[in-house]
Amino acid sequence: MYKILTLNNISVKGLSRLPREQYEISSDTTRPDGILLRSFKMHDMEIPDSVAAIGRAGAGVNNIPVDQMTKRGVPVFNAPGANANAVKELVLAGLLIASRNIYPAMRFAGTLEGSDAEISAAVESGKKQFVGSELPSKKLGIIGLGAIGIRVANAASALGMKVIGYDPLISVENAWKLSRKVQQALSLDHLFSQCDAVSVHVPLLDATRGLVSKERIAMMPDGGTIVNLARGGICDDEAVLAALDSGKLNAYVIDFPTAALLKHPKVVSFPHLGASTEEAEENCAIMVADQLREYLEDGTVRNSVNFPEAVMPRDGKGSRITIANANVPNMVGQISSILAGAGLNIADLLNKSRGDVAYTVIDLDGGVEDTVLEKLGAIEGVLTVRHLPGKP
Numbered sequence: 001m002y003k004i005l006t007l008n009n010i011s012v013k014g015l016s017r018l019p020r021e022q023y024e025i026s027s028d029t030t031r032p033d034g035i036l037l038r039s040f041k042m043h044d045m046e047i048p049d050s051v052a053a054i055g056r057a058g059a060g061v062n063n064i065p066v067d068q069m070t071k072r073g074v075p076v077f078n079a080p081g082a083n084a085n086a087v088k089e090l091v092l093a094g095l096l097i098a099s100r101n102i103y104p105a106m107r108f109a110g111t112l113e114g115s116d117a118e119i120s121a122a123v124e125s126g127k128k129q130f131v132g133s134e135l136p137s138k139k140l141g142i143i144g145l146g147a148i149g150i151r152v153a154n155a156a157s158a159l160g161m162k163v164i165g166y167d168p169l170i171s172v173e174n175a176w177k178l179s180r181k182v183q184q185a186l187s188l189d190h191l192f193s194q195c196d197a198v199s200v201h202v203p204l205l206d207a208t209r210g211l212v213s214k215e216r217i218a219m220m221p222d223g224g225t226i227v228n229l230a231r232g233g234i235c236d237d238e239a240v241l242a243a244l245d246s247g248k249l250n251a252y253v254i255d256f257p258t259a260a261l262l263k264h265p266k267v268v269s270f271p272h273l274g275a276s277t278e279e280a281e282e283n284c285a286i287m288v289a290d291q292l293r294e295y296l297e298d299g300t301v302r303n304s305v306n307f308p309e310a311v312m313p314r315d316g317k318g319s320r321i322t323i324a325n326a327n328v329p330n331m332v333g334q335i336s337s338i339l340a341g342a343g344l345n346i347a348d349l350l351n352k353s354r355g356d357v358a359y360t361v362i363d364l365d366g367g368v369e370d371t372v373l374e375k376l377g378a379i380e381g382v383l384t385v386r387h388l389p390g391k392p
């Protein structure tokens with residue numbers, strides 16, 4: 001029986017991918033084999049050494065101590081693209097809320113009292129305070145052309161906006177998906193200096209912290225909008241607030257409000273709502289539950305943020321061993337010597353590496369003794385050894 005600890009509410013459709021006769025799922029289990037979570041902050045948590053894998057039902061993994069898990073040989077999975085449409089829709093909503101002054105206009109309408117005739121008169125005289133602008137008159141800069149950025153760029157372009165994107169690490173697959181109308185920015189400064197609105201869609205990393213800075217905001221045309229549904233910290237909030245006060249910026253759309261941001265009338269705050277749709281919650285939970293199950297049962301690695309992709313078909317009968325180790329020379333040599341020394345025949349073998357981690361999947365013709373697993377675990381640099389018995 002595998003034990004799964006949930007640290008957030010995970011969609012039932014996702015959890016149902018883990019059969020109850022094999023999986024015990026609980027929010028307070030001890031010694032779990034796997035963890036499923038959304039935005040729970042794991043950095044201050046003691047992660048039991050029983051944990052073999054972690055599944056993030058979403059995109060961002062800055063709430064998970066990924067480096068620490070890599071050193072332990074524990075893969076962290078996420079659900080790339082599974083909530084991207086939900087975020088795209090909220091970005092478009094944010095742009096429209098800001099450009100049409102929808103929030104103050106709704107507040108104004110909500111305060112009106114009197115007869116229908118009086119309300120009608122107040123509506124007609126009051127509406128001039130909320131005159132907005134239309135999206136096609138604006139140029140939008142997208143920073144980060146991943147699952148979300150691509151969708152925002154294509155949708156904004158289809159709505160008639162001029163769109164320019166910046167992503168020096170764009171994948172070939174994503175580049176193929178980008179509308180031909182989207183221009184390429186050669187640098188961040190090139191993007192900021194010509195965009196009325198800028199939307200960030202990068203992970204929070206050392207390299208992206210404070211990316212929307214005082215200096216870059218100063219390059220924008222007056223009256224601009226910043227949209228940040230990516231993570232708090234990517235924009236320098238103090239610089240944004242100062243630019244809102246001076247009129248340099250007209251609006252800041254944020255999914256990660258702080259006390260200072262909530263007080264400002266030009267800030268459009270959402271309560272981290274980007275991925276909160278039934279569809280996205282289900283998509284993410286299903287994707288990550290499937291990946292966690294495949295890893296626990298077969299050692300397959302798909303969509304990990306710290307492990308190499310490793311998919312080796314399995315006939316199911318023989319034993320499978322998986323080994324995560326430091327990515328140094330002669331590991332496969334040492335592993336196969338130990339197996340040969342124990343008289344075990346390797347039926348199939350896959351070895352992949354990514355950064356500091358290498359991962360080996362070995363199918364054996366027969367079973368394997370615990371003493372052999374102990375010898376494998378004792379090789380210097382080996383992080384984890386898992387034995388996945390054959391299935392009938």
Ligand SMILES: NC(=O)C1=CN([C@@H]2O[C@H](COP(=O)(O)OP(=O)(O)OC[C@H]3O[C@@H](n4cnc5c(N)ncnc54)[C@H](O)[C@@H]3O)[C@@H](O)[C@H]2O)C=CC1
Binds near residue numbers: 149168170204273
């Ligand atoms: N508000 C919400 O509920 C949600 C927020 N997010 C946030 O959005 C982020 C992006 O999500 P996805 O598009 O799904 O991820 P993704 O991994 O598909 O795309 C990220 C893109 O950023 C690019 N990138 C990385 N560093 C960069 C840099 N320094 N400059 C420019 N581009 C850079 C990468 O090349 C990649 O193309 C997540 O990491 C997460 O923080 C994601 C989903 C929901």
Ligand SMILES: O=C(O)C(=O)COP(=O)(O)O
Binds near residue numbers: 057060061275
């Ligand atoms: O997927 C992401 O990165 C998100 O920010 C979504 O967070 P959530 O799962 O809604 O807590």
